[in-house]
Amino acid sequence: MAAFMNNEDVTLSESAPRALTWKRLDGIDLLRGLSIFFVLMNHINIRLLGADVPYTELLPAQLVHILVWNAQLGVQMFFAISGFLITSITIRRWGSLPRVSLRGFYLFRFARIAPLLFLLLAVLCTLHFADVHHYRVTSETGGLGRALLAALTLHLNELEIHRGYLPGNWDILWSLSIEEMFYLFFPLACFLLAGKRFFGRGIVFPTLLLIFVILGPFGRTLFAHGNEIAEDYSYLGGMEGISWGCLTALVVSSRRFSRRAISALGIAGTVVLSASLIFSWQAYTGWLGKTGLNFSLLSVGTCMFIAATTQMEWRSPRVLGPLVRMGRYSYEIYLTHMFVVFTLFDLFLHAGKPMRGVPILFVFAILFAALLGAGVANLYSEPANRFLRRRTSSGALRQCQLHQPASSPQTSHITSLRAQRLHGIRRSSSTCWENAGDRGASAERKN
Numbered sequence: 001m002a003a004f005m006n007n008e009d010v011t012l013s014e015s016a017p018r019a020l021t022w023k024r025l026d027g028i029d030l031l032r033g034l035s036i037f038f039v040l041m042n043h044i045n046i047r048l049l050g051a052d053v054p055y056t057e058l059l060p061a062q063l064v065h066i067l068v069w070n071a072q073l074g075v076q077m078f079f080a081i082s083g084f085l086i087t088s089i090t091i092r093r094w095g096s097l098p099r100v101s102l103r104g105f106y107l108f109r110f111a112r113i114a115p116l117l118f119l120l121l122a123v124l125c126t127l128h129f130a131d132v133h134h135y136r137v138t139s140e141t142g143g144l145g146r147a148l149l150a151a152l153t154l155h156l157n158e159l160e161i162h163r164g165y166l167p168g169n170w171d172i173l174w175s176l177s178i179e180e181m182f183y184l185f186f187p188l189a190c191f192l193l194a195g196k197r198f199f200g201r202g203i204v205f206p207t208l209l210l211i212f213v214i215l216g217p218f219g220r221t222l223f224a225h226g227n228e229i230a231e232d233y234s235y236l237g238g239m240e241g242i243s244w245g246c247l248t249a250l251v252v253s254s255r256r257f258s259r260r261a262i263s264a265l266g267i268a269g270t271v272v273l274s275a276s277l278i279f280s281w282q283a284y285t286g287w288l289g290k291t292g293l294n295f296s297l298l299s300v301g302t303c304m305f306i307a308a309t310t311q312m313e314w315r316s317p318r319v320l321g322p323l324v325r326m327g328r329y330s331y332e333i334y335l336t337h338m339f340v341v342f343t344l345f346d347l348f349l350h351a352g353k354p355m356r357g358v359p360i361l362f363v364f365a366i367l368f369a370a371l372l373g374a375g376v377a378n379l380y381s382e383p384a385n386r387f388l389r390r391r392t393s394s395g396a397l398r399q400c401q402l403h404q405p406a407s408s409p410q411t412s413h414i415t416s417l418r419a420q421r422l423h424g425i426r427r428s429s430s431t432c433w434e435n436a437g438d439r440g441a442s443a444e445r446k447n
Helices: 026-050 060-067 071-094 100-129 143-152 155-163 174-193 204-220 228-235 235-252 259-280 279-283 287-291 294-312 316-326 328-350 357-392 394-401 410-423 438-447
Strands: 010-013 021-024
Touching: 026 060, 026 071, 026 294, 026 316, 026 328, 026 357, 060 259, 060 279, 071 100, 071 174, 071 235, 100 143, 100 174, 100 328, 100 357, 143 155, 143 174, 155 174, 155 228, 174 204, 174 235, 204 235, 204 294, 228 235, 228 279, 235 287, 235 294, 259 279, 259 294, 279 294, 287 294, 316 328, 316 357, 328 357
Parallel strands: none
Antiparallel strands: 010 021
16 A cells, blocks of 8 residues: 555656645646556455456456566565655755754644544444445454454454455555654654764665665565465565655655756656566566565655656546546555445445446446545545644644755745755755655645
């Protein structure tokens, strides 16, 4: 799941006449939309196969693998996006990683994650006690109390590794456990290590990230000991993607690439990312999959695409608009989509499992999941996010504003340069990113 929680990414523009202007990063929203699409397709596919619906028999095998078996790669893309956004946000808010406010960081993340997560857990517990099909947590996996404890203490992935898969609405929280573990230790690592220098260079924090990058493939292979769930759900496997994103943010926030370099980076990233998704089955069954490097290659392609589209402030064509809009509500869609999948699948079963109804099931599940996620975001999670920030983190927000250069029609360029010199930020890092969980400039300024 990962970057699902990072529902706001915006870029700071120096050309603003009176105030900071904010624009969404379509490249990141597109990747998140594509990722949540793969997750949805996979979860529908699993239910169909479990009900012995042979809908794939007349379809090309390659097309089937692309459309319905890329969910895990989609989650890895989310992890890379998350690492990039959280690192970029931290640099923008506090000027540099060592100056991060632990209290402020945790408050921001809590306000974004907790409202919807706690509501989801409350609903799932209610459905379990009501003995509703699809939502009962069996004793074989530890029971409801064990699942709830694991979800609240960031190790639901480990519970599933040792006890087996939980019901669908619980199972999706495995990636949230990895994401929250990253949130727990990232500001501590920034505070303690990001400012440390070795031989005159600030390489301690990047070295830590590189260690996770190296360990990632081992987490999916050697350290999994043949456990198929561990191969997908391990902390190390997820942290590799997050670390790639963090490293990308450190590079992109410290220098501005030339147009030629941006074009080359964007083309290469698109090719690597596309090839990883199109030929995922061949990679999985070949030496890349056996060594765990297929996910590493995907992470590299994802980060190259992010770096290029961020620096060029790429705007998506209209044809990709639906995916981009899904990406903007990825967290809400991810946490709520299984309600839609189970409901529509039950209707499909009651209708007698008609083969002509399979395409309709896919289309309506994606459509209603997107609508539900958008509704939950606008009516609940975003208002709750803003409310919690106003009530608990006004001091942290004021501290963040100290690192935002003022601008006016006459002095925007000069004051921006002065602010960057004051805080040790290079001129080339004027493009930076936000992902606070509110939408647009007005929401950010209100907070």
